[in-house]
Amino acid sequence: MSFVPYDYLALKRHFFWRQNTAPTIQKSAEGWAFRRMPAYRKKGVPDIILIKDGRFIGIEVKRDTGRLSEHQIEFARGTEAAGGTYLVARSIEDVQRAGL
Numbered sequence: 001m002s003f004v005p006y007d008y009l010a011l012k013r014h015f016f017w018r019q020n021t022a023p024t025i026q027k028s029a030e031g032w033a034f035r036r037m038p039a040y041r042k043k044g045v046p047d048i049i050l051i052k053d054g055r056f057i058g059i060e061v062k063r064d065t066g067r068l069s070e071h072q073i074e075f076a077r078g079t080e081a082a083g084g085t086y087l088v089a090r091s092i093e094d095v096q097r098a099g100l
Helices: 006-011 070-081 092-097
Strands: 015-018 025-028 031-034 048-052 055-061 085-089
Touching: 006 015, 006 048, 006 092, 055 070, 070 085, 085 092
Parallel strands: 055 085
Antiparallel strands: 015 048, 025 031, 048 055
C-alpha cells in the first residue's frame, strides 16, 4: 500500500476495520501449517470495511499502478448489486471525494 487511510478514517470517527483475508499460520502437532480458511469465505474482500449511515462501503487500497484482481472485481460487482459501495482508493483524496 502506498498510503494508509486508517488514521484519517479514525480521526473522522468512522466505524471501520481492516479486513484480513489471507490464511494465518498456526502450530500443530505436525509443525507449522496454514490454518484452513472457513467455509463460505469470500475471495476479493476489500482491505477496509466501513459502515456509514447503515450503508456498507468496501475500500480497496491500491498503489497508483495497482489493478483489481478478478476476485476483487467480482466482489465489487456483488457489493454494488446489493446496494453497497465499493471504492478503489489510491490516495486520501479518493477517500475524501467519496464523502468519507
